[in-house]
Amino acid sequence: MQAILSGALLAQRGSLICWVPVALALGIGGYFALLSEPGGAAFVALAGLAVVVVLAARWIALPVRPLWLALALIASGAVLAKIETQVAADPVLGFRYYGPIEGRLVHIDRSASEAVRLTLDRVRLDRVAPDRTPGRVRVSLHGDQPGAPFLPGQTLILTGHLSPPAGPAEPGGFDFRRHAWFQGLGAIGYTQTPVLSLAAPTGDWRLWVFDTRMAISAAIQARLPGDAGGFAAAIAIGDRSGMSVESQEALRASNLYHIVSISGLHMGMLTGFIFAIVRVGLSLWPAVALRLPVKKIAAVVALAVGAVYLALSGGDVATERSYIMVAVLLIAILLDRQALSLRGLAVAATLVLMLQPHALTGPGFQMSFAATAALIVAFRAMRGRNLGPRWLRPAVALVVSSLVAGLGSAPFAALHFNQISHYGLIANLLAVPVIGAVTMPAMVAAAVLAPLGLAPLALWVAGLGLRWTLWVAATVAGWGGAVSHVPTPDPIVLPLLALVLVWLILWQGRARWLGLPGLAAVALIWSTSPRPAVLIADSGGLIGVMGSDGRALSAPKSDAFIAGVWLENDGTAADQVIAAARRGIVVDGRQATAALGQWRILLVRGKVELAQLQGCAGADILISNEPDAGPRPCRVFDERTLRDTGAVALGLDADGGLVVTSANAVTGMRPWTGAPRARASQPQGLTAVVAASTQSR
Structure with missing residues (x-):
C-alpha cells in the first residue's frame, strides 16, 4: 500500500x-x-x-x-x-437606528430596485458610542434629492434608518453578514429625506480615483444616452448605476452578464489589444525591432495599462483576480515561459487566496477559475489537431471557447443563481466577437483620443457594438425556454463538486477517472436534495409552505426580498403574488394558518391582533412579527425569538415529529454574527448642531 x-x-x-x-x-x-x-x-x-x-x-x-x-x-x-x-473587524450596529447620520461619501452605486445607494465612512451617529459606531454604512436614497449629484469625499448629513446587515433568508442560505463584514459595512439602511452637504470633498488618492471614475462615467453617458451609455460605463470603469434593471435581467438570462462584470474578458481584451499594438508598432521600427526585445516591452506596457485600468475600474475582487491572472501571463512572457498553462492559473489562484481568502466563497472566484481551467484543458487537448482550413480556425476557436467556458462555469452559476441559460452559447457567439472586435478597441481609442477631443467618434462606434449586444440579449432572453431554474442543493454539493472537478483536471494517472463516479454522486445528491417544508422569515411576518404546485406564501407583498430568495432557491420563477395565491395557507385578515403533518401553524401579524389572541387558538406553533408577552401553550416564534434564531425551517422526522432548524444554528457564532467589535480610534459623536440641522429637514 x-x-x-x-x-x-x-x-x-x-x-x-x-x-x-x-x-x-x-x-x-x-x-x-x-x-x-x-x-x-x-x-x-x-x-x-x-x-x-x-x-x-x-x-x-x-x-x-x-x-x-x-x-x-x-x-x-x-x-x-x-x-x-x-x-476586517469593525463595529457592527447591534440594533435598529433612526436619526441623524453623518459620513464621508466613498462610493455610489444602485440597488436591484434602481435606488441610488451611498456608502459613507467616518460615520457619526447621534447618541451612539464611538466604539459601537460602524466604520462604514450604506444608505439607499428614496424620494426627491435636490442635492444630487453628490461628490466623492463630500461630508454628508441625513436622517435615516439603519439596521445590522441581514442574516440568511433561510437556514444554509447566503449570509450577507459575512459578505458585509469583508466589505467593511457595519449597517445598511435608507432615507426618505433630502441628503445635505456638510463639508467640501476631502480624501486620499483612493477618493481621487473614485472621483475620476465618476467623471469618466458621466462623460460616457453624456455621449451615449440610454442603456448603451450605462453599458459602456459598466464595461469601461465598473459603474453599473446607469444600466436599467430590464437590460441587466436580459443579459443574465442570455448568459451575457459576464460582459458587464469587469473580469478576465475585459482585462484580457484590453491588455491583449495594447500588447498587440505596441508589439506591432515597435516591429515596424527597424532600429528598435532589431536591437530591443519588442515582445517583452509590449508585455511591460500592457502590464502597466492593466494596472491603471484596475485602479480606475474600482478594484473589486473580480477585477483584482483578473489582473493577477493577466499579470501572471505577461510575466511568463518576460521570463520566456509558456503564457497560458495550469501552472500560471495556479499561481494566480494562490495569489488571490493569499490576498483575499474570503474570495473563495464567492461565485466570481469559482466561476472565473473554473471557466479558465476548462479552457486551458480543452485547448491543450486540441493542440496539434487539425481544426480545418486556416481561415476557419478563428471561428472554431470562438465556438469551442464559448462552449467550454460556459460548460465550465455553468454548474457554479446554477448553484449560486438557481438558473441555467439554454441559449447562452448562441448569445455569446453573436455578441462576444462584436465586443472584442468593435466595442473594446473603440473604448480604448476613445480613452486615447479624449485629450484631443475626438472621443465622441470612438464612443459612437463603441455604441454600435453595445446596442447590438443589448439587442442580442433581449432577443435571446425572449425566446421560449431561454432559462430554466434549479433548486438550491444540499450545502455539501458545492465543495464536493469543486474537489471532484479539481481531481479530474489535476491528478496524473488512471486514478483521475475516479472523478467520474464522483460527478455522478454529486449529481445524485443535488437531484435528491430536499427543500424545507415550511420557512419562517426572521421578521416573523411571512411564512412559506411547500405544496404540490410549489411554495405557497402567506402574503403577496410583505418581505418581498425574502420571498424572492425562497422562490429562487426552490427553483421556480414564480412571482410572490402568484405564490401567495397557491393552496396550502389560509389567510384571514392579519392571520394565516397552515399545517405541517399533524402540526397546526398560526401566523399573527400586528400588536393588537397578538394581544387579542386567546392562548394559541388551537395551534401548535405560533408565529408573530411582534414580541409576545406569553406564556402560551404552544411553541412561539415571535419577533424577539426570531431575532436570536434568524430565519427558521420546519420539517418532520420519520415519526412525524417536528424538526426545527434555525439559520443562526447553521451559521454558528462567528465574528460577523456576534457582538460588534471596537476600532482602535473613533470619531467623536454627532454635535447637537448637526443632529438638529438633519432632523429639521
Whole structure:
C-alpha cells in the first residue's frame, strides 16, 4: 500500500504547484465552515505547525513529502483566513437606528430596485458610542434629492434608518453578514429625506480615483444616452448605476452578464489589444525591432495599462483576480515561459487566496477559475489537431471557447443563481466577437483620443457594438425556454463538486477517472436534495409552505426580498403574488394558518391582533412579527425569538415529529454574527448642531 501511495505521489511531481491553491482553499474553506470562532492559540499552533513542516521538509521522505507540505498549506490557509477576518473587524450596529447620520461619501452605486445607494465612512451617529459606531454604512436614497449629484469625499448629513446587515433568508442560505463584514459595512439602511452637504470633498488618492471614475462615467453617458451609455460605463470603469434593471435581467438570462462584470474578458481584451499594438508598432521600427526585445516591452506596457485600468475600474475582487491572472501571463512572457498553462492559473489562484481568502466563497472566484481551467484543458487537448482550413480556425476557436467556458462555469452559476441559460452559447457567439472586435478597441481609442477631443467618434462606434449586444440579449432572453431554474442543493454539493472537478483536471494517472463516479454522486445528491417544508422569515411576518404546485406564501407583498430568495432557491420563477395565491395557507385578515403533518401553524401579524389572541387558538406553533408577552401553550416564534434564531425551517422526522432548524444554528457564532467589535480610534459623536440641522429637514 505504501509503495502504491509513493508511486502515485511521485507521478504528480511535475504538477504539484497546481495543488498549492487547492490545499490553501481546503484550509480557508474549513475555517469558514466552522460553527464557532477558535481562539488565537489554535491559529498560533497552526502557524507553528506550518513553519515546522516547511523547515523539516528536507528530512521527510521524498515520496510522502507533498502530503506534509499539503498539510502545512491547509494550516496556512486557515491562518490567512483568520488574519483577514481580524483585519476586517469593525463595529457592527447591534440594533435598529433612526436619526441623524453623518459620513464621508466613498462610493455610489444602485440597488436591484434602481435606488441610488451611498456608502459613507467616518460615520457619526447621534447618541451612539464611538466604539459601537460602524466604520462604514450604506444608505439607499428614496424620494426627491435636490442635492444630487453628490461628490466623492463630500461630508454628508441625513436622517435615516439603519439596521445590522441581514442574516440568511433561510437556514444554509447566503449570509450577507459575512459578505458585509469583508466589505467593511457595519449597517445598511435608507432615507426618505433630502441628503445635505456638510463639508467640501476631502480624501486620499483612493477618493481621487473614485472621483475620476465618476467623471469618466458621466462623460460616457453624456455621449451615449440610454442603456448603451450605462453599458459602456459598466464595461469601461465598473459603474453599473446607469444600466436599467430590464437590460441587466436580459443579459443574465442570455448568459451575457459576464460582459458587464469587469473580469478576465475585459482585462484580457484590453491588455491583449495594447500588447498587440505596441508589439506591432515597435516591429515596424527597424532600429528598435532589431536591437530591443519588442515582445517583452509590449508585455511591460500592457502590464502597466492593466494596472491603471484596475485602479480606475474600482478594484473589486473580480477585477483584482483578473489582473493577477493577466499579470501572471505577461510575466511568463518576460521570463520566456509558456503564457497560458495550469501552472500560471495556479499561481494566480494562490495569489488571490493569499490576498483575499474570503474570495473563495464567492461565485466570481469559482466561476472565473473554473471557466479558465476548462479552457486551458480543452485547448491543450486540441493542440496539434487539425481544426480545418486556416481561415476557419478563428471561428472554431470562438465556438469551442464559448462552449467550454460556459460548460465550465455553468454548474457554479446554477448553484449560486438557481438558473441555467439554454441559449447562452448562441448569445455569446453573436455578441462576444462584436465586443472584442468593435466595442473594446473603440473604448480604448476613445480613452486615447479624449485629450484631443475626438472621443465622441470612438464612443459612437463603441455604441454600435453595445446596442447590438443589448439587442442580442433581449432577443435571446425572449425566446421560449431561454432559462430554466434549479433548486438550491444540499450545502455539501458545492465543495464536493469543486474537489471532484479539481481531481479530474489535476491528478496524473488512471486514478483521475475516479472523478467520474464522483460527478455522478454529486449529481445524485443535488437531484435528491430536499427543500424545507415550511420557512419562517426572521421578521416573523411571512411564512412559506411547500405544496404540490410549489411554495405557497402567506402574503403577496410583505418581505418581498425574502420571498424572492425562497422562490429562487426552490427553483421556480414564480412571482410572490402568484405564490401567495397557491393552496396550502389560509389567510384571514392579519392571520394565516397552515399545517405541517399533524402540526397546526398560526401566523399573527400586528400588536393588537397578538394581544387579542386567546392562548394559541388551537395551534401548535405560533408565529408573530411582534414580541409576545406569553406564556402560551404552544411553541412561539415571535419577533424577539426570531431575532436570536434568524430565519427558521420546519420539517418532520420519520415519526412525524417536528424538526426545527434555525439559520443562526447553521451559521454558528462567528465574528460577523456576534457582538460588534471596537476600532482602535473613533470619531467623536454627532454635535447637537448637526443632529438638529438633519432632523429639521
